[in-house]
Structures are given as C-alpha cells and as structure tokens.
Amino acid sequence: MAKPSLAVWKFASCDGCQLSLLDLEDELLAVADGIDIAHFPEATTAHRGGPYDVSLVEGSITTPADLTRIQEIRAQSGMLVAIGACATTGGIQALRNLADIDEFVRVVYARPAYIQTLATSTAIADHVKVDLELAGCPINKYQLLEVVQALLVGRKPTLPTYSVCVECKERGTSCVMVADGVACLGPITRAGCGAICPAFARGCYGCFGPSESPNVDSLAAWWDELGVARPDLVRALRTFNVNAPQFKEASTRYAQE
Amino acid sequence: MHKNDTRRSFNVTELTRVEGEGALDVIVEGDEIIELKFRIFESPRFFEALLRGRRFDEVTDITARICGICPVAYQTSSANAIEDALGIQVGEPIRDLRRMLYFGEWIESHGLHVYLLHAPDFLGYHGGVELAQDSPDLVKRGLRLKRVGNRLMEVIGGREIHPINPRVGGFWKAIAKRDLDEMVPDLEWALEAALATVDWVSGFSYPDLEPDYEFVALHDPDEYAIIGGRIRSNRGIDIPVHEWGDVFEEDHIEWSNALVARIKGRGSYHVGPLARFNLNFEQLHPLARASAERHGLTPPVLNPFKTIMVRSVEMVHAAATCLDLIGRYESLGAPYAEAPLRESVGYGASEAPRGLLYHRYALDEEGLVTDAQIVPPTSQNQLQIEADLRQLLSGILDLDDDTIQHQLEQSIRNYDPCISCATHFLTLNLERR
Incomplete structure (x- = not known):
C-alpha cells in the first residue's frame, strides 16, 4: 500500500507552526518513514503534485491571491487541517480587522501602492471546508503528532476542548x-x-x-x-x-x- | 542553448528551505544580466502598525510572533528598546540568563539550518529527510543538537516557540540553578557534536566567491555580542544603537513586501554569522576559536558559502559559553527590574541567528506604544543578497541552467533568509534571451 501523502502550506504567518513539525526531533524521521512528504517547501526542495491525502495549512488569508490559492489547495486535499491561531482565527494580524487598513499600510510602507492586501485577516474555515482545526500560537507539537498519527490510521484525534x-x-x-x-x-x-x-x-x-x-x-x-x-x-x-x-x-x- | 545567441530567463517561483515566501527573477542576454530581482512576496502582517496602542509590557509577547524561528531575538531586541525608553537597568544574573536563552535559539536555528536546510545543497540532496536516508546518524546528530537548543529554551523560556517567560526587565520567573544544572550533560554532548559539525562541514567543497563586503554587527569588548553592544562595521562604523537611524536608512522597492535597508551614501551591507565572526573573532570562546583555526578559518572570511562553517563554530561557542554561565549561575534575586512609566523613546538591538535586529519604540506617559520601527536582518541583507547573486551569476553563465539555478538558490540560502521576518522568499524566475 502506498504511503499517505502530506503537504504543508503557508499563508500569512510566522512559520512557527510548521516549524513544530521539524521540532519533533525524536519523532521526525519515524514520521517521515510513515508518510510521503510530498510538499513542504520550508524543509525540502522535492515536490510532487497533488492530490494529497492530508494538507496542513498554516497562516491566515490576507491577500487577493490567497483567496484563489486556498481554493486550489482544498481541491487537491483529502483532509485539510488548519494549524495554529492564524489559520483557525486569523491570528494577531487580524487586529487589522478593527482598524483602517490603508492607515496600517501607510504606517509600515513608504509606497503603499506597491502593497496588495485585503482589509481583513481571516481563518481558513471562513473560505473553505476545514476537516480539523488545531489551536495555538504556536500549536503544541505533540498535538500535531497526535493529529498526524490519528489521520494515518484513520481514527479521530483526541484533542481537548476544556480550559x-x-x-x-x-x-x-x-x-x-x-x-x-x-x-x-x-x-x-x-x-x-x-x-x-x-x-x-x-x-x-x-x-x-x-x-x-x-x-x-x-x-x-x-x-x-x-x-x-x-x-x-x-x-x-x-x-x-x-x-x-x-x-x-x-x-x-x-x-x- | 548557446550562451551568446539567446536570451535566458531563470525563474525560481518558490524558494525552498527558507523561512517564508520569496522568488528570484533573472533575465540574461548573452553575457549580460539584464535584470535580477530578489522578490519577497510574503504577505505583509503590519506589526509596526498593530503595535500602536499596545502597552509596553505586551510588546515582547507580540513581536515574538513576527518569527517562529527566532522569537527570542524579537523578545530581546524589543525588551532592550523598552528598557532603554524607561531607564530600566538589568543586572548581571538576568543578562546571563538572557544570553543562555538566546544561545538556545542560536543552537536550535543554526542546527536546523546547517543540517536540514544548507548541508543538503553541498551534498546534493533535496533536504534533510532525504539526506537521512543515506546518512541517518549525521541527521540524527543534527536533530539532537537542535533538540538541545530547544530544551534550553523550554527550561528558561517555558517553551521553544514563542517562549512565555521573558519580559521587559527580565523574566516572570527566576530559574532555579538545579534546573540549569540538569542541562549540563546535554550541553556537554552538544559541545562535542558542534565540534564534530565544524570538522564535517569543513570537508565540503566551496564555490569561489569573495565579495567586498561591509560587515555590520554588534560588538562588545567583553563577550561575543548577542544581547547588546555597539554597532560596528569593518569600514569605520562604531555607534551606539540609538544612532542607527543616523547611519542606516530603509527604502521600499516595488518588487518586495519587505523594506530594504542600506548604509546612507554607501549602499548594501552584510549582517549575520559572517559579520559577527569577522568583527568579533577575538571574543569567541577559546574552544570555538580553536575549532575555527584548526580548519584555517580566520578573519577575514569573505566567502558567503562558508557561513555554514561559521554557524557551526557559533554552535561551539554557544554550548561552551552556556556551560561556563551555568557554572557561575546563582539564582536570581528579583526575576525582573521595573521603572516608572514616562513619555519616552527607546532603542534596542541584538544579534538574531541571521544577524542584527534593530527596534525603536516611542511610548506615551501611560506606557502605550505610539510608534514602532523594526528592522530585521533579512531586510538588511536583501540588497547584499542581490549583489552576491549578480557577482556569482556573471562568473557561471556558461554553465547549464540547472546548475546555475542550483547555485543561485544555494547562494540565497547562505544567508538563511527569514522571509517571514523580512516582511514586514524564493521563487527563481531566470529568463535567458
């Protein structure tokens, strides 16, 4: 049986949640044995096209291009898992949702006309169907491991909803x-x-x-x-x-x- | 394709093994480089804007989120700047703990880059996981080094990504000496592993490239600068951090979502491990200096590909210095220092794994941020990366496109660019005409 394939995608974020995968130092090579890492640009130049069994999506939707890219990713993915506060709620950059985005651009950039951005930062689930959400800024790497392991054997991962x-x-x-x-x-x-x-x-x-x-x-x-x-x-x-x-x-x- | 009768274009549309999203567009006509753009298209997140109105004691937690790979750098530079604004003095034990936490980040970040991101370029692999199939013990050594760095950040900072213990004035909780003592066996192993790493990468073959760099780094006569110092260069800059804006400037170019920094009236400059090594070689731990000298690595080192050697030497320095610091550590009295609020401006800098990280904040009388400026290392290196690529490319145009593309990508990875940080990387588009 072919190994299930995994793809890792990034939208507006700090890269910390996908780094959690590489921070599983003791488990990383075992995970890599059990799955086919088909797309993970932060870690490898190798790339295989979709479809993918599981996609991990980090980051929030903040640009016009993001709107189409997330649809393409959804279409190529069996399970789509949103990882981290940016992907599940819009992250800290969603503070722009309460402010005037033009002013935000002017504060940071000398030539606002060069910047393409949406007025809001929103969660992945606001745009496509998300099969599972993993909260946290950053996520907990052992929760990520639990999700990957559960998906590999086809069971529901155990994640707390209490406080x-x-x-x-x-x-x-x-x-x-x-x-x-x-x-x-x-x-x-x-x-x-x-x-x-x-x-x-x-x-x-x-x-x-x-x-x-x-x-x-x-x-x-x-x-x-x-x-x-x-x-x-x-x-x-x-x-x-x-x-x-x-x-x-x-x-x-x-x-x- | 003959090099003299066609226009060639090289497109790296998604740069890999870097943090964040970037691309490289190159157009070559015959022997002439018509266009070379290192584009950063990482989505802007507007930290400098969203920090306005936040209270001074929230800034270290918020700026950590600029980068998941170097949060301690952001926490340290922002804490330095706010302490400068409020006139908070931090004692020696807190400084020691800050250095150890930061060395944890260097070991983690350098271990990741050397073993999983950069070494595969020299050895012909797509990445660390692929390298592990042929050399599992090597990659396991890299992962274990990374783990020691992460463990140090967990013990001192509470967790490795976005640590929660650092704050303006010091730490929320004092770390007990016994908790640090428990790190000693791991650090002793890491020291040996880092020394072995220097030996290993010294055997790689290095492309010829020796640009005429202006190196910029923090300098402290008493230690290999990491949590503070004066800003120095090999061409005469020697200023306190608050004069950054007198000597450097930021500009916004069309093809980038990152601002680019330059030295006023001079242009590009180089920050990062190579700059630190060349400016602060005398301050390296004796074991680190000896490991470099054993392989003929002494200043000036101008070949940017040799940053992998320097990163390895810096891991030796980090592990050896942590062992010294733990040896002299006594638990903190008060875990943090405080001062009354006042309307003020403060400046702070530190040496992120990728180089100088400068912050400036203005606070009002209630301690709310009214203005923020953050200049990450990758914005400072951006012009230098383009200059390196031009110089490299002009010497290798008669090679085939695949080889050129590979060397250009490798050259960008020399800087371990952190595009998430800079936006506030790489897709190569190379067109030959």
Whole structure:
C-alpha cells in the first residue's frame, strides 16, 4: 500500500507552526518513514503534485491571491487541517480587522501602492471546508503528532476542548488568580499548551483561543474585582485570537461600554 | 542553448528551505544580466502598525510572533528598546540568563539550518529527510543538537516557540540553578557534536566567491555580542544603537513586501554569522576559536558559502559559553527590574541567528506604544543578497541552467533568509534571451 501523502502550506504567518513539525526531533524521521512528504517547501526542495491525502495549512488569508490559492489547495486535499491561531482565527494580524487598513499600510510602507492586501485577516474555515482545526500560537507539537498519527490510521484525534484550568490542576499549579491575584485568561482559554504561563508565575494570555462555551462575562467580573481596567481586558482579548467569535463579541461589547 | 545567441530567463517561483515566501527573477542576454530581482512576496502582517496602542509590557509577547524561528531575538531586541525608553537597568544574573536563552535559539536555528536546510545543497540532496536516508546518524546528530537548543529554551523560556517567560526587565520567573544544572550533560554532548559539525562541514567543497563586503554587527569588548553592544562595521562604523537611524536608512522597492535597508551614501551591507565572526573573532570562546583555526578559518572570511562553517563554530561557542554561565549561575534575586512609566523613546538591538535586529519604540506617559520601527536582518541583507547573486551569476553563465539555478538558490540560502521576518522568499524566475 502506498504511503499517505502530506503537504504543508503557508499563508500569512510566522512559520512557527510548521516549524513544530521539524521540532519533533525524536519523532521526525519515524514520521517521515510513515508518510510521503510530498510538499513542504520550508524543509525540502522535492515536490510532487497533488492530490494529497492530508494538507496542513498554516497562516491566515490576507491577500487577493490567497483567496484563489486556498481554493486550489482544498481541491487537491483529502483532509485539510488548519494549524495554529492564524489559520483557525486569523491570528494577531487580524487586529487589522478593527482598524483602517490603508492607515496600517501607510504606517509600515513608504509606497503603499506597491502593497496588495485585503482589509481583513481571516481563518481558513471562513473560505473553505476545514476537516480539523488545531489551536495555538504556536500549536503544541505533540498535538500535531497526535493529529498526524490519528489521520494515518484513520481514527479521530483526541484533542481537548476544556480550559487551561484543567491543565493547571493536572500540573499541580496553584491558581494564580485565586492565590496571587494575577489576571489570567486560563478559565476561558482552550487547553493544549500544558498550562505553561501560570507555572511561570504569570497569567495565561489566551494564545490557544477560546475553550468550548467560555463564560467571558464571568471572567470579566473576576478581572474587575482584581482591579484590571476594562481597556486592559479588551486588549487582552484582542491579541493572538482577536477574531475568534467569542473573544470578538465580548471585546466589542466591553469596548463600547 | 548557446550562451551568446539567446536570451535566458531563470525563474525560481518558490524558494525552498527558507523561512517564508520569496522568488528570484533573472533575465540574461548573452553575457549580460539584464535584470535580477530578489522578490519577497510574503504577505505583509503590519506589526509596526498593530503595535500602536499596545502597552509596553505586551510588546515582547507580540513581536515574538513576527518569527517562529527566532522569537527570542524579537523578545530581546524589543525588551532592550523598552528598557532603554524607561531607564530600566538589568543586572548581571538576568543578562546571563538572557544570553543562555538566546544561545538556545542560536543552537536550535543554526542546527536546523546547517543540517536540514544548507548541508543538503553541498551534498546534493533535496533536504534533510532525504539526506537521512543515506546518512541517518549525521541527521540524527543534527536533530539532537537542535533538540538541545530547544530544551534550553523550554527550561528558561517555558517553551521553544514563542517562549512565555521573558519580559521587559527580565523574566516572570527566576530559574532555579538545579534546573540549569540538569542541562549540563546535554550541553556537554552538544559541545562535542558542534565540534564534530565544524570538522564535517569543513570537508565540503566551496564555490569561489569573495565579495567586498561591509560587515555590520554588534560588538562588545567583553563577550561575543548577542544581547547588546555597539554597532560596528569593518569600514569605520562604531555607534551606539540609538544612532542607527543616523547611519542606516530603509527604502521600499516595488518588487518586495519587505523594506530594504542600506548604509546612507554607501549602499548594501552584510549582517549575520559572517559579520559577527569577522568583527568579533577575538571574543569567541577559546574552544570555538580553536575549532575555527584548526580548519584555517580566520578573519577575514569573505566567502558567503562558508557561513555554514561559521554557524557551526557559533554552535561551539554557544554550548561552551552556556556551560561556563551555568557554572557561575546563582539564582536570581528579583526575576525582573521595573521603572516608572514616562513619555519616552527607546532603542534596542541584538544579534538574531541571521544577524542584527534593530527596534525603536516611542511610548506615551501611560506606557502605550505610539510608534514602532523594526528592522530585521533579512531586510538588511536583501540588497547584499542581490549583489552576491549578480557577482556569482556573471562568473557561471556558461554553465547549464540547472546548475546555475542550483547555485543561485544555494547562494540565497547562505544567508538563511527569514522571509517571514523580512516582511514586514524564493521563487527563481531566470529568463535567458
């Protein structure tokens, strides 16, 4: 039986999520034995045309050319997996969605006419059918390994939908919000990182995006009690997953108060 | 195809084994290069614009996201700039921890580039995975080196990509000495592996190319500069970081989504491992210096293909220096330093794996960013890369197109260009007419 083929694609991003694949130092060669890496330009010059059994897509849609390229990728892909905050919510560059894009271009570039860009940065699923989403800025490489392994044998990968709080309990980290009065987004943020920030004496900053049914208003009340000003909460929600629906809805309301 | 009677065009439409998206367009008529454009078409992400209105203590987390391969570089340069703005002084233990974290990034990034991205060019493979089919032990050594770098970033930074522990003024959490002590066996292995890497790559055959470079790097008389220093060149530049804008300028060219930097009135310059090595050879760890000298590698090294040797020497330096730093490390008292907010402008720089990374921020009295400027290494190298390609191409035009294409691509990879960073790479389109 032929090995399943894998393609890795990039849109607007920092390359960190696809680097996670190369960061699986102990597993990389075994993975490469089990699959046919057909297109992964960051790692290899070799390229085989589609169709591909699995496509990993990093990055968000931000240019007119992206709009057609993602359709072409979808058409060539069996399973399409969006990896990382950019691909699943639009990433930090989706802050442009709240601003005037022409001003953004003028701030950075001396000759705005040379720049082709869309007014928004959006998730892959806003444009094509996505079979699986892997959250995180960056993704957790072991979650990526779980996804690749699961797809190889045709089972559903096990990915948490609960919040970072569960991982703090698992890790034995005492609650930084209760014990130290540190503002933390953990209660509304999806698990998957291993609850790193609270273990390093700081609050979670939400890089994995919203957990399933997050109670943002309850968290906002907590932060009020801790004395955090509302503009600070709004900015916290408007960072790496600014365009995630639950964060966007709540931050829009708080910004208007 | 005879070289004197046709127009040839070379198109690399998607450059591989680089970080990000770029292309190269070349048109040649007979012996004359009509056009040569190194195009960066990576999508702009507008970091300098989206940083406006963010608070000073969010900047290190946000700028890390410019690059997944060198987040510590962005965190360090931005922290330096904001500390400069607010007048925050950082003590020796925090500096030591910052250097170790940053060396972790150098080992990770250089290990990746040397073994998986660059060595395959010299050995005739498509990539590291293909090389592993014939030389599994070599590639495993590279992966394990990379892993040691990543492990160091995990221990100090919390995770290897976008570390969470660094902050303005130092770190959120002090790292215990015993956690660093546990890294010693890995680092001792990495030191030996890096020395073996220098020996291995020294046996490669190197194309002839020795451009007349102006090298620019940070310089510190007491250490091989990484987290700060004065900006120096081999042609007389010797300035504090805040004078960057007096000597250098950025320009926007039509075929690139990256701004290109140049020395005012002079033009292109070269940043990165080769610049550091040539300007700071005396400050290298003695073991690193000896490993270079053993293979006749002493300044000035002008051949850009030999950056793979210099990166290997820098891995020796990183591992050996970390072992020294761990030996003298005592747990931090306060993990970070603070200062009152004020309306101010600050400047910061550090040596990313790919070279000098300059940041400038203006803050208002509430600590919100009102203006930001970020100049990554690949924007600074962009003109130099084009100049190298012209010089290389003019000497190899009688070779066949495939060989030319390969050498041009390899030449771009000498710089380990990070296109994600620069946009704010490579597709070769070579047309012979």
